[in-house]
Amino acid sequence: MIKVVFLDRDGVINFEPGDYTFEVEQFKIVEGLFEGLKLLKEKGFQFIVITNQGGISKGIYNHDAVKKVHSYMQKCFKENEIDLLDIYYCPHHTINEKCICRKPDSLLLEKAMARYDIDKSTAYFIGDSRRDVLAAERAEIKGVLVKSNDKLINYLNQIN
Secondary structure, eight states: OOOOEEOSSSTTBBBSSSSSSGHHHGBBBBHHHHHHHHHHHHOEEEEEEEEEOOTTTTTTTOHHHHHHHHHHHHHHHHTTTTTTTEEEEEEOOTTTOOOOTTTTHHHHHHHHHHHTTTGGGOEEEEEHHHHHHHHHTTSSEOOOOOOOTTGGGGGGGOOO
């Protein structure tokens, strides 16, 4: 079994401008992200991103745009010597359809936990909204609520 920290994307990894981030040019890493992740990596954690991308359902952008942003994000992680185990995203939005993969539901977390044999007792989900913490609770893991766009290092005392 492995130790994992799940990360929300917008507001935790990249700056949340208040609207959808779907172009590489818009994607700005939150200050201090990699400093915090390196400390977690030293504690034996691996990382998986779980993100809602409802702009796809709304027709604002498409899967290719998300894949380009995620490819760029992975490049940023590699440049900072942090590996991402995987990225899961929900393309749905409640205004158009119902699904169980969109946070606050927990299907994406559950899929990742099954695929990677993740130890629930040592898993955390870091997010900047109540729906992230609810998804963690539904998946029976610990949720860590951070202030959007804040330095991750300010919250590491909540992760063992």
